Amino acid sequence: GGRIKVYWENNSGPDISLLEVLEDQEVNTIKLTPSHLALFHGRDLSNSSIEKMIVGGEDLKVQLAKAIKNNLPDNLKIYNEYGPTEATVGCIVTEYDVDRHVGKSVPIGMPIDHMQALVLDSYRNLVPKGVVGELYLSGVGLAEGYVNAPQLTEEKFLEHPYINGSKLYRTGDLARLNNDNEYEYLGRTDDQVKLRGHRIELSEVESNLSSHPGIENCAVVLIAERKTISPNEIVNCVQCGLPSNYPDTDFDTSGICQLCRAFDSYKNKAERYFKNDDELVRLLTSKRGQNPNYDCISLLSGGKDSTYVLARLINMGLKVLAFTMDNGYISEQAKSNIDRIVRKLGVDHVYGETPHMNEIFVDSLHRHHNVCNGCFKTIYTLSTKIALEKKIPFIVTGLSRGHFIETRLTEELFSEVNLETQNIDATILEARKLYHQESDAVKKLLDVSIFDDNTVFEKVAFVDFYRYSDVSLEDMLVYLKEKVGWIRPTDTGRSTNCLINQVGIYVHKKEMGYSNYAFPYSWDVRLGHKTRNESLAEINEIIDESEVKRIMEEIGYDKSEDDWENTDKLVAYYTGNPEISVLELRKFVSRKLPSYMVPTVFKHLSEIPLTNNGKVDRKTLKNLNSVQLSMDTPYT
Structure with a gap:
């Protein structure tokens, strides 16, 4: 044996x-x-x-x-x-035959000796060949029932309609009998979902999608509508201001959110990740031999955070090239700030641009429910090109500490007993490499060949200024007013420098039910960068809806109010070729299925998450968020 x-x-x-x-x-x-x-x-x-x-x-x-x-x-x-456990597991089987099995799925085959299988309709009548019904099992391998669960036993183990004295087990699986008299498994009865009045078999969508030659494995889930909480029903954490409409928010009896409570347990470890001004200067001057003219590029948007970064870098005696991405929606007052400040500070300055920004904005809204992701990735791409051309070894960002937590740092990263910050840095670097390989509008429309060679990340390193500099919002604004002459723009509709940013905020609130700034701003409060009131004032700024809709039409974003009334959607996750475009997949499935069965979102994964039993973990897929380290951040 x-x-x-x-x-x-x-x-x-x-x-x-x-x-x-x-x-x-x-x-x-x-x-x-x-x-x-x-x-x-x-x-x-x-x-x-x-x-x-x-x-x-x-x-x-x-x-x-x-x-x-x-x-x-x-x-x-x-x-x-x-075969389910109730039928002693394996009770129907076939050997895969490469010549005979040419459909989308391999049949499950025929029952083993002394077992029977029936496909019945909802009235427990036999259905003809080729007709889908529910699979029932009977035979010597059938269990007697469930221990100490008489009601469940009665529901699942039924009297056999054709053999007196025998039992029939109701599997809850859909099946049909094909022309070769083999049973075909078609998914669970509870895999049937209802979307806008249509009943959809998720397994049928998966079966058709998986027939695409570039797809190795896939899973389709229905993401249920996120119920919008009325503004007057929202409560905020008494410490950080995190609103109750943020997903999975939980408050204790004192009104403190779970993130604040958890942070208390690893706050000391997290503080070890942050450094000081002297360490920043040592880092940015460590490669002066590469370029005698510039120590670094500073990403300058005209907003308060990036302007403070530039001014402080100059104050530290560093040689800086300022880079601004003109995405077509930088406000005139913000541009005036930029031009005036670079002259006052005496720094060289370049604008970057691309004719593809509208397409990138639309892609970002569809993928991430904001405009910042696409814009920021464009900034990374164009600034890296300049850094390589001019042999500038560092690019300095103006991301706030709250945005670090959103995009780079997680509680798990601080779980090590002996925390080594270089391990966190290595994790972030690997995530950045993957980030630039993601197939999106930036990769399709811009020349991103510089990221094909990983040595680019050795030649040009990104440095987060606020990892080294701890400053409160109040002190920052005083410094900008007294030392730099920065003026808050009043022509953007909110406290940003960018006219289109409010489109991203508007869409995110419509589609996700909360502000995309709620999470990072709550961390800005926890980490001492701003007060709770300052955070809430920015999160709750009024959006000019008429201007938002004008810009949406201008860039070609065609979502309407009707689309947002019901946000239930089919999401297809797949492994395989990451270069397949969403448009190609949508067209491929559309040729096989009616429009209501075509997924709204297609998302490539390196692997499909599995349960402990090795099956697709649909619960995880339904709650799957964008990778935190994929730079879901604004350019401030």
């Missing part, structure tokens, strides 16, 4: 443990889910000792089975197995 080899889960999780099975050459049979099978995709398996793969628990796509079969020794057999 055979023997069982146990692989203990290591610190990297079950996925890595699974890959060890391939490496040690001691196992010839493995049982796993399709999601785990997808981890083998693209790996060299030609020398593997695996002879049999028993796959179950999820729909097995033909494309995945074929790819694995082609990448393993010829003697490999892949069995697609179906």
Whole structure:
């Protein structure tokens, strides 16, 4: 007989443990889910000792089975197995046949000896071949019921309508019988969702999407509407001002939010990440041999934060080239501030621009519900090009400490007993590399070839000024008034320098139900940069809706009030070729499915999250946010 080899889960999780099975050459049979099978995709398996793969628990796509079969020794057999615990697990099975199984999914096959399968309609009548119904099981492998759960037993274990004295187990799975008399698994009955009056089988959307040649694995979920809280119902944390309409916000009986409570436990560690002015000067002057004219580029938008950065860098005796991204919506008063201040400080200054900004804004609104993401990535790209051309080793940003937490730092990064800030820096750098590889409008419309070679991140480093300089908003404004002559713009509709920023705020509130500044500003308060009242004043600034709608039309953003009334949407997550455009995927699915079944959002992931049982973790997908380190930040 055979023997069982146990692989203990290591610190990297079950996925890595699974890959060890391939490496040690001691196992010839493995049982796993399709999601785990997808981890083998693209790996060299030609020398593997695996002879049999028993796959179950999820729909097995033909494309995945074929790819694995082609990448393993010829003697490999892949069995697609179906069976719930109530039927002693495996009770329907087929061997994958590359010539016979050419549809979207591999059938689950035929029942094993002494087991039966029926496909019934909602009235428990048999359905014809090819018609979808619910799968029921019977036979000697069936359980008697659930221990100490008589009601559930009665609901699931029914009297057999055709065999007296026998039981029938209701699986809750959808299936049909094909022309080869094999059963096809079509997903869970509870995978059926309702969107704008239409009933949709998520598995059907997944099956069609997965047939695209560039997709390895996919999962589609319905993201439910976020109920908007009326402004007069919103309460704010008594310490930081975080509003109750921010997702998953929880207040204790004292009115303090969970983020403030948690921060108290690692505040001392977090403070070790921040440094001082002397360390900043040493860093920015450490490569003066590369360029005798400039120590760094300072990103200058005309707003208070970036203007303070430039002024302080000059005050520190550094040689600075100021860079401003003219996105077409910098206010005239902000431009006057910029031109006047660079003259007063005596610094060289360049404007950057691209004719593609409107397309980048629209893409950013669709992807991130704001304009800042796209604009900021454009700024990074263009300023890096200048830094490379002029051999300037550093680019200094004006991100506030609150935005560090939003985009760079998480509670998990401070969990180490012996915190090493260089480990955090290394994590951030790796995230930056991935960030510049993301397929979006910036990558498609601008020349981003400089990021193809990772040595660019050695030649040009980004430095966050406010990591080194701790200043309150009040002290900053006094300095700007007395030392620089900065004047707050009054022609933008709010306290920013950019006319289009209010479009991003408006769209974010409509689609997400809260201000995109709520989270970072709450951290600015926690970290002492601004007071609670100062934060709330900025978050609650009035938006000029008529101006917002004018700009939306001007840039070609076509969302309407009707679109925002019901924000439920299908979101498709996939692994595979990251270069596939959203437009291509949408067109591909549209040729196969009616418009109401086409996902609104397509999001590439490096891997689909799995549960401990190796199945797609749909709960995680429904709550999945943009990667925190993807620079979801404004340019201030």
